[in-house]
Amino acid sequence: MKTSRGYTAWLAVSGLVAVGITAFAASAYVTLDVAQARPELHGPVHYGLLVAHIFTGTVAVLAGVSQFWPRLRARHPRVHQVLGRVYFGAVLPSSLLGVVCAQLSFYGLASSGPLALLSVLWFASAVLGLRTARRRQFGAHRIWMIRGFALTGAAVTGRLWGLLLGGLLPEADGLLVFATANWLSFVVNLLVAEWWIQSRGYTRALPSTADRPSISSRSAQSRASVA
16 A cells, blocks of 8 residues: 655654654663652652653554554564564553552642553553454554554653643643643544544444354354365
């Protein structure tokens, strides 16, 4: 399938922005210096959980960007599959760690609630994306990958929303800005992802329930083939 130059350019620019912001956010934790941590922490265990969440999340962003490169899928399917496994291997632990870190937050339910919900949805999208890939349901797999990476990208858009809201509302309470940015980081991403899925007609390409053979019909077909 041919890919427009506009889509390729958009993919390249957005990918570079995502990688750049993610690398900058993770840079504060490369030295493993607790004093460089941005949020308040309960202690070294909390810091260790946060670092593990950030680094696995960084791997998820880097591997996830590659999954949407059309030429990689077409020309190097094996590389696409390996990077896909890396993506799922990073998202699953990072999302679970995200739930834990959200519960340890000092900033209350208003900010920890959206982060916990984001992590749960992120985990679910990865499980469904992995399941559809293993079942070779590639149409459904594509849809879940789009949704899943929209949630992965919340780590990037959350920081952008925080900067935007902080600039527009300099007098606003910092915790309110932080909590609002947390919600917008994934809600807006999911809305854009669903718009993209519907506008590209990905759901129309999926087989309907009526087109799928029932368990009894598959069993009958199996018996007939054996006979």
